[in-house]
Structures are given as structure tokens and as C-alpha cells.
Amino acid sequence: HQKVSRAEARAQALDWLTRVRVSLPERRLKQYPYELSGGMRQRVMIAIALSCNPKLLIADEATTALDVTIQAQVIELVKRLTRDLGTAVIWISHDLGVIAGMCDRVNVMYAGQIVETGPVDDLFQRPSHGYTLGLMGSTPRVDGLAQGRLTPIDGMPPDLTKVTTLCPFLPRCRVAGYECQTVAPAMRARGGGHEAACLVDLSAYQAQPSA
Numbered sequence: 242h243q244k245v246s247r248a249e250a251r252a253q254a255l256d257w258l259t260r261v262r263v264s265l266p267e268r269r270l271k272q273y274p275y276e277l278s279g280g281m282r283q284r285v286m287i288a289i290a291l292s293c294n295p296k297l298l299i300a301d302e303a304t305t306a307l308d309v310t311i312q313a314q315v316i317e318l319v320k321r322l323t324r325d326l327g328t329a330v331i332w333i334s335h336d337l338g339v340i341a342g343m344c345d346r347v348n349v350m351y352a353g354q355i356v357e358t359g360p361v362d363d364l365f366q367r368p369s370h371g372y373t374l375g376l377m378g379s380t381p382r383v384d385g386l387a388q389g390r391l392t393p394i395d396g397m398p399p400d401l402t403k404v405t406t407l408c409p410f411l412p413r414c415r416v417a418g419y420e421c422q423t424v425a426p427a428m429r430a431r432g433g434g435h436e437a438a439c440l441v442d443l444s445a446y447q448a449q450p451s452a
Contacts, residue, residue: 242293257288261318280311284318291322298323301333316343337380341365346434349373352399352409358428359435367444369437371414374446408438416441 245253251270258266261284274282283303290298300319304312316339323330332343340347340361347364349357349372357370368374378392396413399405406425411417418441426438 253292254288257292258285260322261285261288263288279307280314283307283311283315287315287319287322291326291328294326295328297329297331299331299333302335303332304334304336304339312339319343335376337365337376349376352401354409354438355428356408356410356439357435357437359431359437360433363433363435367431367435368446369431369435369443370410370439371408371416371441371443372410373437374416374443375410375413408440416443416446 351372375394428436
């Protein structure tokens, strides 16, 4: 992509493996993916993604299937490298703990739609859509603020071949009201750049501040 010689490409590959803290980079260049651990493969993928100095990095479930220690290392690695390179990141994940520690702004998506968006701290403190509330209620906390048992989200994801004008989360929502059965929700401002496509006032359900 950068029209460099084979020798220069190899030198850059070694440099990137060193940047992402892959041990013995000279040896790793000669190995196949199955010879590397999951965490090491993830580091190599990060090096590949950043090697052409992109303005935007899209990380889709970048820490899935990694143990928590490796997850933390990968997250810190991405944060450090993108900060040094001035690269923006779209981080796609179901892990709310990672989102809370990684992101400045959050878009919550359900059935292919953005149902809530806002600054990360405000969204975690004031969840304003039934799905966001459900995600937080079904996620264990380690900060001592959780009370009682986790609350799972009942039901199954919707059939996306069947179009609905109502809230796509309606059949699974534990806070839905009568209006939700008849009115299509539109994004509404909640203040401070926070918006949600929900008809219900969730102030009584809102979470404790995230750690």
C-alpha cells in the first residue's frame, strides 16, 4: 500500500511488531497464525490495522474470547497507539466495562438502529432507553454498587425481515407503557448531547454512576 521495497516493508513490519509489544518479532515474522497465542494474534492484527496510519480504526469485538488480563493489555495498547498516532477509534463491543473505560461517546444499537446516544459518563449514569437499561441490569459489577441478582433480558432478538414502526425492543422491554404499543418513538434530547428513542421516563430506573 505504501509502495516500498520488500526490505523496507519487512523493516516496517518488524517495527510495528515491536510497537505492539510482540516478543521476538524476528521469529514471529516467520511463524503461522496457529503458532501464536490469541493475545499475540490480536496484537498482530492491531499492528496490521495501524501500519498505514489510518485516520479511523474500527475495532469490532476486539477483546472477545480473550482472558481479562489480555483484554486489559489490548485495550491499553490500542489507547496508547491511537493517541500517539492521532487516530480516532470506533469500538464495537457488548462489554459495557470496556465501553465505560475506552470511549468518549456511546451509540447503543438494537435491531440495526441507534436507540440511544450520548457522552459515556452521562449515558451510564442516566440510561434513557429500555435496551440500555436492560444491558446494564444484566451485567455484573465489581465496584460494590450492584444490589441483588442480575436481571436478564427476556425473549429473543427480533426477526429483521419483519419491519415494525414501533420500538424494536418493545416485546422484550420491562418498562414499556401503553403509549409504546401505539406510537413510534423518535430520538428525543435528554440534555448534554444525550438522546434516546424511548417514550418512557426512566429516571426512576437510572443506574448508579459507573466506576
